[in-house]
Amino acid sequence: MSEPYVLETHNLVKEFKGFVAVDDVNLKIQKGHIHALIGPNGAGKTTVFNLLTKFLIPTRGQILFNGQDITSMKSAAIARKGVVRSFQISAVFPHMTALENIRVALQRFEGTSFSFWKSGNSLNKLNERCMELLASVGLAEYANTTTVELAYGRKRALELATTLAMEPELLLLDEPTQGMGAEDVDRVVELVRTAAKGRTVLMVEHNLSVVRKLCDRITVLAQGAVLTEGDYDTVSADPRVREVYMGTSDSGERGAAGSENQTEVAR
Numbered sequence: 001m002s003e004p005y006v007l008e009t010h011n012l013v014k015e016f017k018g019f020v021a022v023d024d025v026n027l028k029i030q031k032g033h034i035h036a037l038i039g040p041n042g043a044g045k046t047t048v049f050n051l052l053t054k055f056l057i058p059t060r061g062q063i064l065f066n067g068q069d070i071t072s073m074k075s076a077a078i079a080r081k082g083v084v085r086s087f088q089i090s091a092v093f094p095h096m097t098a099l100e101n102i103r104v105a106l107q108r109f110e111g112t113s114f115s116f117w118k119s120g121n122s123l124n125k126l127n128e129r130c131m132e133l134l135a136s137v138g139l140a141e142y143a144n145t146t147t148v149e150l151a152y153g154r155k156r157a158l159e160l161a162t163t164l165a166m167e168p169e170l171l172l173l174d175e176p177t178q179g180m181g182a183e184d185v186d187r188v189v190e191l192v193r194t195a196a197k198g199r200t201v202l203m204v205e206h207n208l209s210v211v212r213k214l215c216d217r218i219t220v221l222a223q224g225a226v227l228t229e230g231d232y233d234t235v236s237a238d239p240r241v242r243e244v245y246m247g248t249s250d251s252g253e254r255g256a257a258g259s260e261n262q263t264e265v266a267r
């Protein structure tokens with residue numbers, strides 16, 4: 001019997017005009033894990049994510065979801081199968097209330113999947129589910145607040161709830177704490193922990209303290225290839241990991257986060 005991997009890649013390669021951005025990457029994401037993809041700037045994390053969610057077509061290699069080859073499937077098809085990237089299909093509408101945004105997400109999901117509220121009592125069921133989803137991200141009391149009035153962290157929580165409306169089995173999070181202050185970061189850590197219950201999460205995250213708090217397993221990418229893999233303690237003690245982080249001069253908006261990360265790894 002094969003291992004219970006939700007997602008696997010086999011020798012995944014992405015070249016851009018001869019430049020190898022993703023170099024023979026073999027990932028194995030275990031069911032129920034929160035798995036992080038980390039690495040210095042330019043390591044290939046976003047490109048791997050874009051391959052997994054079909055924003056990009058691999059040059060070579062295979063992507064398997066629950067053992068099924070999904071390499072040539074389109075984004076919408078894999079979303080229906082349960083591979084959903086937050087903020088992928090779930091943009092929020094600023095002038096709708098939080099509740100209305102969730103309702104739109106649920107109705108959109110209904111369009112691509114079965115509908116459990118089509119028969120009798122449908123509206124009540126829909127509203128109940130909306131409130132459940134809002135409560136799951138701590139936004140119950142903001143149900144009737146217009147989205148534009150929500151603080152940044154709460155907007156991200158709402159976006160996450162619209163993603164959860166699609167009932168993902170594998171949730172892909174691309175830098176969920178990007179651009180957040182410490183208080184919002186803590187809230188997102190709790191949020192991801194809650195969202196991860198009963199599902200598998202793969203996240204790209206620059207903030208290594210978030211990775212330490214949340215992730216069961218970490219894959220480190222460097223120059224497009226897997227450098228190493230393991231739990232936080234193993235990976236952060238690996239001198240090669242320290243070296244790739246130390247050897248990176250982060251700049252611009254990620255500069256501060258980059259320095260923090262280096263300190264964290266070096267601890």
Ligand SMILES: Nc1ncnc2c1ncn2[C@@H]1O[C@H](COP(=O)(O)OP(=O)(O)OP(=O)(O)O)[C@@H](O)[C@H]1O
Nearest residue numbers: 016019020021039040041042043044045046047048
């Ligand atoms: N469309 C593209 N065309 C050419 N090169 C690209 C393209 N997309 C990414 N690259 C290159 O591939 C490499 C990996 O980029 P990628 O954005 O995946 O890295 P990353 O690990 O996500 O970095 P960051 O942490 O800065 O977001 C980089 O050298 C980048 O310049």
